[in-house]
Amino acid sequence: MSSVIHYTACPACGSSHINHVLDAKDYTVTQQLFQIWECSRCTIRFTQDVPAEEEIGRYYQSEDYISHSDTSKGLVNRLYHKVRERSLNNKRQLIGQYVAARPNDTLRLLDVGCGTGAFLNHMRQYKWSVEGIEPSTDARDRAAKLYNLLVYSPEKFFDSSLHHFDAITLWHVLEHVHLLHEYLERLKELLLPNGTLFIAVPNYTSYDAKAYGNYWAAYDVPRHLYHFSPASMRLLLDRHGLQLKAIKPMWFDSFYVSMLSSKYKTGKQSVIKGGITGAFSNINASFNKERCSSLIYVIGK
Numbered sequence: 217m218s219s220v221i222h223y224t225a226c227p228a229c230g231s232s233h234i235n236h237v238l239d240a241k242d243y244t245v246t247q248q249l250f251q252i253w254e255c256s257r258c259t260i261r262f263t264q265d266v267p268a269e270e271e272i273g274r275y276y277q278s279e280d281y282i283s284h285s286d287t288s289k290g291l292v293n294r295l296y297h298k299v300r301e302r303s304l305n306n307k308r309q310l311i312g313q314y315v316a317a318r319p320n321d322t323l324r325l326l327d328v329g330c331g332t333g334a335f336l337n338h339m340r341q342y343k344w345s346v347e348g349i350e351p352s353t354d355a356r357d358r359a360a361k362l363y364n365l366l367v368y369s370p371e372k373f374f375d376s377s378l379h380h381f382d383a384i385t386l387w388h389v390l391e392h393v394h395l396l397h398e399y400l401e402r403l404k405e406l407l408l409p410n411g412t413l414f415i416a417v418p419n420y421t422s423y424d425a426k427a428y429g430n431y432w433a434a435y436d437v438p439r440h441l442y443h444f445s446p447a448s449m450r451l452l453l454d455r456h457g458l459q460l461k462a463i464k465p466m467w468f469d470s471f472y473v474s475m476l477s478s479k480y481k482t483g484k485q486s487v488i489k490g491g492i493t494g495a496f497s498n499i500n501a502s503f504n505k506e507r508c509s510s511l512i513y514v515i516g517k
Contacts, residue, residue, distance in 0.1 A: 221267075229451060234255050250437040252435060255448070314383075315412050323345065324408075326378075333350075333355075349369070385415075397455075407516075416512045417511065433473045449513055470508065
């Protein structure tokens, strides 16, 4: 019998004031419908009756799941690869704004959920000492083959032998983690005193999320266990004694997500329609960056 997690209280703040808000489909693997609920106290949304950690692996078994397969299949994924190098540069430059170089000392970076290792490889080229953690065996194998990277399995994350780090990154990873509070506590432990944590997650309060409703690709059920708003992230970080330094927009994400969402809604690939919605989303967010499709939370101890 399949094991699922049914929440009777908010997984982020513990409030019992939770309600069903919409149904979303798993467009990537099973076509199964899942309920999304919202907490009226902290405003986080979460996928209800989600598969337990030991059973969710099958929902990642698709060549279309880009972070594991590095696929260039399909127009949207080809466009993703074209902008990836610029995105990698943007991430490196952002980290450089908050993590100061030390003379004669190599800075350490941990990328949690590093996929096939493109970001780690990029940072290593700029003299960072890099380590990665990735649950997918196939993705770890590809990281070794493509970039000669040794990437750890998730068990290493809680291992006492793991180093402490100047920078820890989770690029669209926290929404996948079953042990939400345990991970945040461990991330806090692994940061050096002046280290910085960078967490990127989709933002369901964005224009494109509202435009596409239950077709919004960044709901990505059931792989996305949680669906964050800026308010819910603030409360979650505060609960764990973490200090929010800044919130930064990820402008490219609105286009990628809108193109996928348009495909889910119409059944056809439409770069133009998706691109227009992505552009409107970014224009909307230019007046309030916390309305961007995806946000990077810059965090200290």
